[in-house]
Amino acid sequence: MKKELLDNILNDLKNVVSIEASAIVTRSGLLISADLPQNMGGETFAAMSATILGAAETATLEMKKGVPERVVITTEEEKIITVGAGEKALLVCITSDPNLELVLEELEKAAEKVEKIL
Amino acid sequence: MTQELIIGGIVSVAFTRRTMGIMFTSIYDILGKNGADALLYNAGRNVGRAFVEKEKEITKSENIELLNKCIQIDIDAGFGKFEYNVDFNKFEGEVKLYDSFLAKSWIEFTKKKQEYPVCAFLAGYIAGIIESTFRKKVVVEEKECIALGNKLCLFEVKKHIFGD
Numbered sequence: 001m002k003k004e005l006l007d008n009i010l011n012d013l014k015n016v017v018s019i020e021a022s023a024i025v026t027r028s029g030l031l032i033s034a035d036l037p038q039n040m041g042g043e044t045f046a047a048m049s050a051t052i053l054g055a056a057e058t059a060t061l062e063m064k065k066g067v068p069e070r071v072v073i074t075t076e077e078e079k080i081i082t083v084g085a086g087e088k089a090l091l092v093c094i095t096s097d098p099n100l101e102l103v104l105e106e107l108e109k110a111a112e113k114v115e116k117i118l
Numbered sequence: 119m120t121q122e123l124i125i126g127g128i129v130s131v132a133f134t135r136r137t138m139g140i141m142f143t144s145i146y147d148i149l150g151k152n153g154a155d156a157l158l159y160n161a162g163r164n165v166g167r168a169f170v171e172k173e174k175e176i177t178k179s180e181n182i183e184l185l186n187k188c189i190q191i192d193i194d195a196g197f198g199k200f201e202y203n204v205d206f207n208k209f210e211g212e213v214k215l216y217d218s219f220l221a222k223s224w225i226e227f228t229k230k231k232q233e234y235p236v237c238a239f240l241a242g243y244i245a246g247i248i249e250s251t252f253r254k255k256v257v258v259e260e261k262e263c264i265a266l267g268n269k270l271c272l273f274e275v276k277k278h279i280f281g282d
Binding site for chain 2: 004027028029030032033043044046047048049050051052053054055057058061
């Protein structure tokens with residue numbers, strides 16, 4: 001049941017903004033729900049996302065700058081965006097949507113829904 | 119050429135517990151608990167899977183027989199004493215680990231109790247062993263840890279949300 005609800009969140013997200021891949025992952029890197037291309041290793045993607053967010057949190061806390069709201073990795077073609085979804089999970093997506101503000105807004109909304117479900 | 123360390127016919131390396139403690143605590147210092155857990159669980163799972171695949175090839179054994187062989191090798195290698203109390207029909211249960219080399223390495227180096235379980239590598243390792251042996255996806259979470267002051271490390275095994 002929870003799995004279906006979480007799958008729906010990722011589907012809804014894809015309908016609003018241009019998303020190539022997305023996943024809901026536990027803070028310790030386990031994949032909970034994913035909408036990924038077939039050539040993408042879900043487990044590794046999940047672990048990497050959690051590791052990157054964890055490292056970012058350590059860095060900002062070390063500098064006494066609070067907890068990061070999100071991590072955005074920008075390549076020439078796309079952005080990988082990771083946001084926290086409560087204490088238990090995080091939400092990560094890969095997007096080439098030019099409207100970054102809209103993507104971030106929708107990601108935050110989705111993350112809140114994930115938090116409520118988990 | 120330096121002399122190689124051979125254990126059970128396999129070229130090996132040995133680390134002191136203190137060195138292991140330094141390595142693992144450094145990873146947690148940089149990545150934080152969640153980041154380090156994610157990295158080490160994934161690494162442990164890959165190690166567990168590779169270990170089972172190799173043992174399967176060497177011993178031609180399967181399922182419980184294969185699992186028992188792996189458990190014995192781990193005990194002989196000094197990982198600690200594993201006790202698998204898992205229902206392999208439902209893929210639910212627990213694994214007890216006495217004398218976890220990892221938890222003891224932390225204590226050896228830090229000389230104090232930890233605030234959280236530290237055996238994410240071994241949780242992933244157990245998941246990898248079960249997954250490769252029985253071809254079912256599982257999630258393994260450490261509930262008790264020697265590094266927290268518990269008598270043993272206790273891992274909960276649950277079927278993965280993705281099933282097979």
